[in-house]
Amino acid sequence: MAAIEILDLEKSYLVGFWRKRQKLALRPLRLTIEEGEVFGFLGPNGAGKTTTLKLLMGLVFPTAGTARILGKNLDDPEVKSQVGFLPEQPYFYDHLSARELLNYYGQLSGMPAKGRSARVEQMLARVGLSDSAGLQLRKFSKGMLQRVGLAQAILHDPKLVFLDEPMSGLDPMGRREVRDLIQQLRNEGKTVFFSTHILSDAEALCDRVGIIHQGELRGVGAVADLTSETRGKVEIIFYSQTVPVGLTSLGAEARVSGDMVNAVVPEEQQDAALEVLRRERLRLISLTPVRSSLEEYYIQKLQPAEAGDDARADDSRDKENRKGAGV
Amino acid sequence: MNSRIGYIAFNTFREAVRDRVLYNLIAFALLLSGAAILVGEISIDIERLVVVNLGLTAVSLFGVVIAIFIGIGLVSKEIDKRTLYTVLSRPVRRWEFVVGKFFGLTGTLVVNTFFMALGVFLALLYVAHKFEKMDGWVLVALYFIVLQFLMVCALALFFSSFSTPLMSAVFTFALFVIGSLAEDLRGFARITHGLAGWIATAVAYVVPNFSALNVISQVAHGDAVPGRLILYNSVYALLYSTMAISGAVLIFQRRNLK
Structure with missing residues (x-):
């Protein structure tokens, strides 16, 4: 079963003083992510990665199109109990300690009281925060907050995890730990959809990548194919x-x-x-x-549209991949 | 109550407590004890009147200020700081979030009012040396003040669902002032005719009638509060708050979080 089916999802905002000018944030996006897959959503800042994630999490509403997550419609409340989400540069209730925050999120996720505390401690240990678990989050560094963010995203053992720039703000050691965590999630059979603009992370972790630029999906490909040619x-x-x-x-x-x-x-x-x-x-x-490297593929897809169109016409491999992705 | 609403309400209460909102009680205690000592020195036979008037007015003003300034940030602060993202990415419906935040703040105000009420009664005991039967009406006045807080919180939440915090504060405070003069506005509407009369009547009935909830002067004089007024005010405050919260929910349900 497909974990995520994005069906012509589109988002535009009305901007300007009279809100009459339309700004397109995401052109109709069609993409399918299979269960158990680690998918990297690549693109420069402002490309539409976060907009896509917000649409999938129901934080913003689509102008057109729809999506299905784990076979259910986006507005089905059941979906959220099987999904974990780490926003970009997360900010949490800083009056709470890491332990209290995870406990609160566990409650909101409908985790039964029995076993919740043990799970919270397990997650704190998994992201290396056991020693700071009782400290209020206002005293946490950016990297520590990112770890808390990861812990809350996987706290309720979701089937599907969305991570928006998970390596952002982390030192090299922290980035490595996040990479290991994503690998573990893959080994546990979870589907991971993460956005990044760090290509080496995507190359090391992803089964497939999608390149988005100026709100348009420019290409989808299996990393192994892209780098084996x-x-x-x-x-x-x-x-x-x-x-x-x-x-x-x-x-x-x-x-x-x-x-x-x-x-x-x-x-x-x-x-x-x-x-x-x-x-x-x-x-x-x-x-x-x-x-070939992922970087070359990425740069090729980020070329202006006309050049990209020519490249796409010649790129049969890419067409095959896009077919596989349902694009 | 839906358990998620309870969790959100408790977290809102905990945030207010840890952000030292209840520190206003210290200012209140200083004000009231100073006033009680002063009144005890200079007033003759009107100590009770002064303490009840001053105490209840302070309870109302302290609470309204807290209701407005926390109420306007209940939702907008969560959007600005993006703390909302990780809440709404869980099986939490948007209306549950709004209602939970509302209960959290009103819970904070109820606790705050409880401690202030204790202060008022202690000051009363200090100046009068004993409680009288008519002091029981002070409890009714305090109940009306809590109803007032419910409405102010609901209005602050409603305005903050579509407006900036500053504008929400201005709108809520303006409505509080106008609503405190609602009876005068209704009197004015009765003596005005034509289009102006229609407009005055509409405004008089749309703005929240805070003046009906103000029985401070009455109870300070030891007058009874009719049971019918208690019933009407309770139903009115609950209906008005429910309408304002429903409006906030309707707007928030459609809002894109940037």
């Missing part, structure tokens, strides 16, 4: 303090780094390049095909 070039690394002349004549782009050379040559010149190394008696370290 070779680009007709190979990277050869070998021991040498100079670039052999024979290699340069093959059209290699080479740079020397200490006593190693890193050279990129066209795939059809691979054998000839190796022959040069053999002839010069140079020791080979590695030879790997140059693969």
Whole structure:
């Protein structure tokens, strides 16, 4: 079953003094996320990521279209008990301690009193806040608040977790812990939909990514496909303090780094390049095909619409992915 | 009561207590004890009148100020600070949130009024040295003051559901002042004719009638409060508050949270 089915969801706001001018925040969005999937929603600031999440959480209302979460309509109150949400830069009731806050959210989520306290302690431990559990949140740092946010999002053991910029405000250690947490959620069979503009996080964690820009979904793809495609070039690394002349004549782009050379040559010149190394008696370290990166895909999709349209026309792989995504 | 409303109400009460809202009781206690000592020194035979008048007026004003200034932020502060996001992403309906916040604030005011009432009775005991039967009417006046708070909270919540905190405070305070003169407005409407008469009558009946809830002077003089007035005022305050809260809910249900 699909965890999320977004069916032409659209949002525009009336702006200006007389509220007559329409500002489009999200163009009709059609997207399907399967259960158990970790989906990364990528895009620059102001692209429409948070608007999409707010629409799915019922915090703003769509201008057109609808969505189904875990097979139920958005306005079905049952949906919320199976969903967890971490807003971007979360702010909580700072008169409460972390323990009190989680207990309050547990009550609102309909968690039975029996076992709630134990679950709260378990969540505090999971995000590394056991020692500060009794401290009022007004004394928490930004990173600690983000951890509280993560704890409240998974407190009631939801099937589906929405995370809006979960790595925001975290130090490298904290980011790593969040990555581990998302991995654990995946292992537990949860569906995770998270927005980010940090591509390395998406590449490391996501099964699929969607690129959104200026309120428009520009592309959807499986990360494994995007990063496995070779680009007709190979990277050869070998021991040498100079670039052999024979290699340069093959059209290699080479740079020397200490006593190693890193050279990129066209795939059809691979054998000839190796022959040069053999002839010069140079020791080979590695030879790997140059693969596409998520960053390249991202940048390609963020190009102006006309260029993007041309790219889409040529991109059969992307079409296949979009079919799979129901786009 | 729906358990989620209870949890939200309790959290609102807890927030008010931890944000030191009840510290106003210290100011109230200082004012009343100072007044009681002063009255005991300079007044002859009207000590009770002065203490009841001053005490109940202070209870009303302190409470109205709290009702307005917390009431206008009940919902708007949660939207601005985005604390609402993690609440509404749970199985909490928007109307439950509004009603829970309303009960939380009125609960705070009831507790606040309870302690202030204790202060009034202690001051009364200090100046009169004993309680009399007519002092029981002070309790009725206090009950009417609580009804007044319900209406002010509901109005503050209603205005804050579509307006800025500053404008909500201005609207609520203006309605409180106009409503305190509602009986005069109704008298004016009765003697005015034509279109002006219609408008005056409409305004007189739309604005909350706070003057009917003000029996401070009456009980200070030891006069009884008719049972019928207690019933009418109770029904009126509950209906008016329910209408204002319903309006707030209707607006909030459709509101996009930015």
